[in-house]
Amino acid sequence: SQQGEEDPQALSIQEGENATMNCSYKTSINNLQWYRQNSGRGLVHLILIRSNEREKHSGRLRVTLDTSKKSSSLLITASRAADTASYFCGIGKYNNNDMRFGAGTRLTVKP
């Protein structure tokens, strides 16, 4: 499969702790995108990282990409209850405009 696979499937932490989610894939990529989904609602884009980039930041979010290991990680620092959601990685490939997602990581942040 060429889709992203998120790990872990579920993660439960206390408010203030950091949360790390991982995404692995099997093909060469053009970019990798992280999205958040609150229960049953549309996905919201968080960060896009291109294949020639190794790290990107946005507020409390930090994304890394290791193309040699075909993996990416999303770190949420100082988590809040409002960060409770499912997180998905989407794989964008070269010369192809289909996008593949995994099953997501369900993050629960306890107040």
Added chain:
Amino acid sequence: EAQVTQNPRYLITVTGKKLTVTCSQNMNHEYMSWYRQDPGLGLRQIYYSMNVEVTDKGDVPEGYKVSRKEKRNFPLILESPSPNQTSLYFCASSLWGTSYEQYFGPGTRLTVT
């Protein structure tokens, strides 16, 4: 406000009764796409379109049709729905293909009995 809209938001129908889910975006995006989301399977792409009159199959196109006659609209057609098409459907758009962030609609929850 920049947005992707879908209608209807909820739909219950019977097997074999043709239905259309509409999708519209107001951002002048070239790329539009349909996904379905099922528990444990994440999002799977059904069809996508790079431009007017240009559509391509995604991961799970069987049982679906799409058309792109106008840039802003990308309807999803189920000509003969079956219970295995019960799912949560999302439309999305982006400036140009998957090299740019996608904007998702609010979703359409379809139940086929």
